[in-house]
Amino acid sequence: MNELDALVESARAGFAQAGTPADLENAKARYLGKAGRITELMKGLGALPVDEKKSRGAAINLAKQAIETALAERRQALADAEMLVQLRAEALDVTLPGRQRGQGGLHPVSLTLERIEAIFGSMGFEVAEGPEIESDWFNFTALNTPEDHPARSMHDTFYVEGGSEKAPNLLRTHTSPMQIRHAVQHVKRHRAALDAGRSMPEIRVIAPGRTYRVDSDATHSPMFHQCEGLWIGENVSFKDLKFVFTDFCRTFFESDDLVLRFRPSFFPFTEPSAEIDIQFQHGPLAGRWLEVAGSGQVHPNVVRNMGLDPERHIGFAFGMGPDRLTMLRYGVNDLRLFFDGDIRFLAQFR
Numbered sequence: 001m002n003e004l005d006a007l008v009e010s011a012r013a014g015f016a017q018a019g020t021p022a023d024l025e026n027a028k029a030r031y032l033g034k035a036g037r038i039t040e041l042m043k044g045l046g047a048l049p050v051d052e053k054k055s056r057g058a059a060i061n062l063a064k065q066a067i068e069t070a071l072a073e074r075r076q077a078l079a080d081a082e083m084l085v086q087l088r089a090e091a092l093d094v095t096l097p098g099r100q101r102g103q104g105g106l107h108p109v110s111l112t113l114e115r116i117e118a119i120f121g122s123m124g125f126e127v128a129e130g131p132e133i134e135s136d137w138f139n140f141t142a143l144n145t146p147e148d149h150p151a152r153s154m155h156d157t158f159y160v161e162g163g164s165e166k167a168p169n170l171l172r173t174h175t176s177p178m179q180i181r182h183a184v185q186h187v188k189r190h191r192a193a194l195d196a197g198r199s200m201p202e203i204r205v206i207a208p209g210r211t212y213r214v215d216s217d218a219t220h221s222p223m224f225h226q227c228e229g230l231w232i233g234e235n236v237s238f239k240d241l242k243f244v245f246t247d248f249c250r251t252f253f254e255s256d257d258l259v260l261r262f263r264p265s266f267f268p269f270t271e272p273s274a275e276i277d278i279q280f281q282h283g284p285l286a287g288r289w290l291e292v293a294g295s296g297q298v299h300p301n302v303v304r305n306m307g308l309d310p311e312r313h314i315g316f317a318f319g320m321g322p323d324r325l326t327m328l329r330y331g332v333n334d335l336r337l338f339f340d341g342d343i344r345f346l347a348q349f350r
């Protein structure tokens with residue numbers, strides 16, 4: 001092996017030993033740098049006679065090219081190795097099952113409330129909402145409920161601290177106070193027309209929301225839902241109540257042959273009053289009478305508290321339990337499931 005071949009060999013070995021790009025640059029300097037071996041050889045050319053200079057120069061150039069090629073290869077090899085390390089470090093295991101995006105859904109009672117609103121909406125009822133902390137006036141007095149009515153006792157009603165004659169001082173025990181609140185606003189807007197002997201648009205409203213009572217077992221929760229309904233006009237009768245509520249129940253339960261029964265009852269704010277029972281003709285509950293609402297013709301005292309003349313305005317009201325409707329619709333047998341927040345239960349409704 002001549003001297004130049006040996007030099008190329010030693011450069012290759014030097015480059016191979018370099019484990020990092022910095023080592024490689026150092027090794028390069030030994031051969032190709034200003035004071036490197038090749039450079040030195042080139043400088044030595046000057047001392048040679050002309051004819052030797054040419055062939056010697058060409059040989060050195062070949063060696064130089066070989067070293068440069070070896071350098072480039074080693075550079076690439078180091079870069080590839082570095083890339084491999086990085087790829088390994090950043091490797092993704094695409095076979096992992098992955099984190100699922102949580103899929104939410106509406107609470108079953110919310111589904112029922114939406115359904116109630118849609119069905120009554122299609123019959124021209126608006127939706128009103130009102131406060132859950134209510135005053136004695138709206139919750140009881142305005143609804144013709146006397147001072148000594150048992151519903152007013154501490155056993156039945158959550159009272160809130162403070163409270164004066166006008167201030168809210170209890171958690172509403174039903175959505176019925178919304179009858180008064182909504183009607184008073186409605187009548188106020190049409191006062192002038194009424195005073196001039198003209199008619200007002202009918203009051204047709206439902207009022208869904210949370211209600212509270214001191215009560216807790218498989219079918220009672222201290223917090224529960226109600227939905228009030230009210231239709232007041234100049235010629236609204238009990239038969240309209242029967243039609244509207246029958247139509248609602250049949251649509252809600254998607255059962256055209258559902259049978260309703262209006263069972264005489266008593267509420268201070270209606271006269272006459274009725275409990276509404278339904279009877280399925282098919283399915284697991286077929287044949288049983290199930291109570292779903294209270295209802296009646298709005299009592300003249302209540303009509304008066306709305307700011308209307310009971311000789312002229314008349315109508316009906318009802319109050320139903322969306323929790324119970326939800327239980328019947330989905331076959332849930334314990335009311336508490338709705339409020340425990342157990343995701344295994346709730347996920348079944350999404």
Ligand code: DAH
Nearest residue numbers: 174176294295296317318319
């Ligand atoms: N507020 C009554 C309750 O909580 C339900 C009710 C009965 C509402 C008759 C009404 C009605 O509007 O007319 O038990």
